[in-house]
Every structure is written in structure tokens, then in C-alpha cells.
Amino acid sequence: MPDTRKRSSIWLQFKDFFFVLVLSLSQFRLHGSTGLRSGSQANFFPPLEDAMLPSGSFNNRMALITGGGTGLGRAMTATLSQLGAQCIIASRKLDVLQRTAEEISSQTGNKVHAVQCDVRDPQAVSQCVDQIEALTGLPDVIINNAAGNFVCPSERLSPNAWKTITDIVLNGTAFVTLELGKRLIQNQKGASFLAITTIYAESGSGFVVPSASAKAGVEALYKSLAAEWGRYGHRFNIIQPGPIRTKGAFSRLDPTGAFEKAMIDRIPTGRLGTPAEIANLAAYVSSNYASWMSGAVIRFDGGEYVSLAGEFNELRSVTPDQWKLLEAMIRKTKGS
Ligand SMILES: CCCCCCCCC/C=C/C=C/C(=O)SCCNC(=O)CCNC(=O)[C@H](O)C(C)(C)COP(=O)(O)OP(=O)(O)OC[C@H]1O[C@@H](n2cnc3c(N)ncnc32)[C@H](O)[C@@H]1OP(=O)(O)O
Numbered sequence: 001m002p003d004t005r006k007r008s009s010i011w012l013q014f015k016d017f018f019f020v021l022v023l024s025l026s027q028f029r030l031h032g033s034t035g036l037r038s039g040s041q042a043n044f045f046p047p048l049e050d051a052m053l054p055s056g057s058f059n060n061r062m063a064l065i066t067g068g069g070t071g072l073g074r075a076m077t078a079t080l081s082q083l084g085a086q087c088i089i090a091s092r093k094l095d096v097l098q099r100t101a102e103e104i105s106s107q108t109g110n111k112v113h114a115v116q117c118d119v120r121d122p123q124a125v126s127q128c129v130d131q132i133e134a135l136t137g138l139p140d141v142i143i144n145n146a147a148g149n150f151v152c153p154s155e156r157l158s159p160n161a162w163k164t165i166t167d168i169v170l171n172g173t174a175f176v177t178l179e180l181g182k183r184l185i186q187n188q189k190g191a192s193f194l195a196i197t198t199i200y201a202e203s204g205s206g207f208v209v210p211s212a213s214a215k216a217g218v219e220a221l222y223k224s225l226a227a228e229w230g231r232y233g234h235r236f237n238i239i240q241p242g243p244i245r246t247k248g249a250f251s252r253l254d255p256t257g258a259f260e261k262a263m264i265d266r267i268p269t270g271r272l273g274t275p276a277e278i279a280n281l282a283a284y285v286s287s288n289y290a291s292w293m294s295g296a297v298i299r300f301d302g303g304e305y306v307s308l309a310g311e312f313n314e315l316r317s318v319t320p321d322q323w324k325l326l327e328a329m330i331r332k333t334k335g336s
């Protein structure tokens with residue numbers, strides 16, 4: 001190999017090594033800086049896993065959950081089904097949906113239907129709603145949970161990458177909501193619509209820009225319809241989850257696992273959320289106990305958003321001894 005090529009290959013290997021080293025050191029710094037082992041604060045905030053609402057809260061009610069075959073959608077389906085709802089789960093992978101539907105039905109004794117649907121395609125959505133009408137009638141509860149996402153520097157995004165994410169998240173939610181909304185209005189039936197967005201729908205975030213843009217659009221859609229369609233008996237609410245471990249999200253947002261500990265460290269409750277916790281919240285918002293709730297945006301993130309927002313929050317890392325010194329320095333400025 002000529003000398004210049006050999007040198008550039010050694011440099012490339014060194015760069016990889018250096019990248020990993022910097023990542024590891026930054027983890028060490030972030031962890032060391034809180035003075036707390038990751039997760040120790042979590043002892044104050046144990047998650048409860050059982051269903052919160054009285055059993056039978058969803059008897060005789062039909063619920064559609066998009067993306068209900070996996071992750072958070074699956075957990076929401078399990079909780080609603082346990083509380084008496086007949087559920088329909090819809091997404092692209094029929095085999096995954098059918099497996100989930102059978103597993104949940106056999107645990108709760110309530111029927112879960114699996115319907116294939118790519119929410120990006122308005123015709124497929126319309127056919128899916130035809131199928132739902134035939135299976136259960138129009139639903140009382142609609143949870144727009146399906147999404148697509150991956151971390152990527154914006155300068156690397158192709159037009160199709162942008163279109164794919166915004167089509168699933170914003171157009172998909174709009175197609176499902178408008179198709180069902182119109183049919184429900186025609187039938188003079190009210191419903192609860194819930195959209196799952198995320199905390200960066202409000203702040204924006206680099207490296208997930210199509211998702212941030214589309215989720216912000218979903219929030220505008222739901223707030224607008226809450227105002228417009230109350231007269232037809234529809235409620236529209238939004239849950240913004242913080243990090244909750246699912247294969248779908250974590251494999252696309254933190255594929256090496258390198259960022260997880262730092263992320264947990266900045267959450268005031270010291271842990272990730274759990275699927276069961278968000279399922280309880282979604283069940284409450286979708287239930288008649290929340291019939292006065294519409295247009296609400298509920299942040300559900302263990303405090304992560306405010307923790308990231310405050311400029312001085314990193315001062316959590318200052319020790320009591322360091323505070324003594326700082327205070328003395330500040331007091332000395334009196335009169336200056
Ligand atoms: C710091 C630690 C973080 C830990 C987690 C913290 C969480 C807190 C907040 C979380 C918010 C979460 C939001 C979520 O939405 S998570 C949900 C994730 N679940 C999914 O995404 C499930 C569904 N996803 C998919 O099916 C695929 O991933 C998909 C790419 C979205 C869609 O699949 P498909 O339609 O088959 O598309 P493709 O044909 O494969 O691709 C379309 C175009 O996109 C380009 N592309 C795909 N992947 C990437 C990538 N990784 N980087 C860049 N570009 C990509 C692809 O190349 C296509 O474009 P083209 O080549 O120009 O045609």
C-alpha cells in the first residue's frame with residue numbers, strides 16, 4: 001500500500017477510536033457530574049403497572065389504536081381491553097398485529113381485531129374504516145399512535161426520507177382523523193381522539209427534524225379540531241411522552257445505547273417511563289371520566305422537558321462545599 005493510503009487508513013481507524021473514546025468520556029462526565037448513580041432518584045418514583053380505572057370502564061366501547069401491534073400502542077390496547085373495550089389495532093404488518101391481538105384477547109377475554117392499514121395511503125385508510133364499521137361499528141375511542149422516526153443529521157436527509165416520516169406522522173394522523181371524524185359526524189356519534197406526539201413537538205429538536213415538524217403539525221391539527229368539532233361530540237387531546245423503552249423507538253433513536261444513561265441522568269424522576277404508565281394515562285384521557293378534557297396537551301416525561309429547558313439546571317452538579325465557596329464569592333460582590 002502506498003504510504004499516503006496507509007497513513008489515511010490509520011487516520012480513519014484512529015478517528016473511529018477517538019469518536020468512541022469521546023462518547024465514553026462524555027458519558028463518564030455527565031454521570032459523574034450529577035453525583036448520583038443513574039437511576040438512584042428513581043427509588044422515589046416507582047412505576048405502578050396495574051390498570052388504574054375501575055374494571056368495566058370501557059364496557060360496550062370500541063377503540064381503534066393505530067400502531068397497536070407493538071410498543072406503546074400495544075400497551076394501550078392491553079389496558080383498554082382489560083377495562084372492557086373491544087379493540088381494533090391497525091398498522092402495516094398483519095402478522096405482528098394478529099399475534100398481538102391473539103395474545104391480548106386470550107389474557108383479557110375481550111376481542112381484539114387486527115386490520116392491515118398503511119396510514120400514509122388515504123384509500124387504504126378509507127377501506128380500513130369500512131372494515132372497522134363492518135367488524136364493530138364506528139369506534140368511540142381513536143388513538144393515533146402510529147409513527148416513523150430515525151435520528152439523522154438534516155443534511156443527510158433525502159426528500160423521500162422527509163416525505164416518509166411526515167407522511168406517516170402528520171398525513172397519516174390527518175387521514176385517520178378526518179375519515180373517522182366525517183363518518184362519526186354523519187352518524188351523529190361523538191368520540192374521543194387522542195394523538196401521541198412527544199416533548200420535542202413543542203421545543204423542536206435537531207437530528208429528528210421531520211418527526212419534530214410532523215408532530216408539531218399533529219398538535220396544531222388536534223388543537224384546531226378540539227375547537228371546531230366539539231359541537232359534534234368529539235374531544236381531541238394530546239399526550240407528549242418522554243423516553244419509554246420500546247424496540248421501535250430505541251433501535252432508531254439510540255442504536256448503540258450510548259446516550260441512554262446521560263438521558264436518564266437529566267430526568268428529575270431518575271428513570272424512563274413505562275408502557276403501562278402511559279397506557280393508564282391514555283385510558284383516562286379516552287374515558288368518560290375525562291369528558292370535560294378537550295384541547296389538552298399533556299406532557300408525560302418524568303420532568304425531562306423542564307430539566308432540559310432551564311439554563312441553570314446543570315448546577316445540580318455543584319456540591320455543598322462548592323456552594324459555600326460560590327456563595328462567599330457572590331456575597332463579596334455586595335456594593336460593587
Ligand atoms: C438520546 C437517546 C434517545 C433514546 C430515545 C428517546 C426517546 C424520546 C423521544 C422519542 C420520540 C419518539 C418518536 C418516535 O416516533 S419513535 C417510533 C419509532 N418507530 C418507527 O419508526 C417504526 C416504523 N418505522 C419504519 O418502518 C422505518 O424506520 C421507516 C424508515 C420510518 C419507514 O419505513 P419504509 O416505509 O420501509 O421506508 P424506507 O423505504 O426504508 O425509507 C424511506 C426513505 O427514508 C430513508 N431512510 C431510512 N432510514 C434512514 C436513516 N436511518 N437515515 C437516513 N435516511 C433513512 C431511506 O433511505 C428512504 O429514502 P430514499 O433512499 O431517498 O428513498
Ligand SMILES: NC(=O)C1=CN([C@@H]2O[C@H](COP(=O)(O)OP(=O)(O)OC[C@H]3O[C@@H](n4cnc5c(N)ncnc54)[C@H](OP(=O)(O)O)[C@@H]3O)[C@@H](O)[C@H]2O)C=CC1
Nearest residue numbers: 067070071072091092093118119146147243244246248249
Ligand atoms: N417510545 C418512546 O420513547 C416514545 C414514543 N413516542 C411515540 O409513541 C408512539 C409509539 O411509539 P413506540 O411504541 O415507541 O414505537 P413502535 O415503533 O413500537 O410503534 C410505531 C408503530 O407505528 C406503526 N406504523 C409505522 N408506520 C406505519 C404506517 N405507515 N401505517 C400504519 N402504522 C404504521 C408500526 O407498525 P407497523 O410497522 O406494523 O406498520 C408500529 O406499530 C409513536 O407515536 C411515537 O412517536 C413519543 C415519545 C417517546
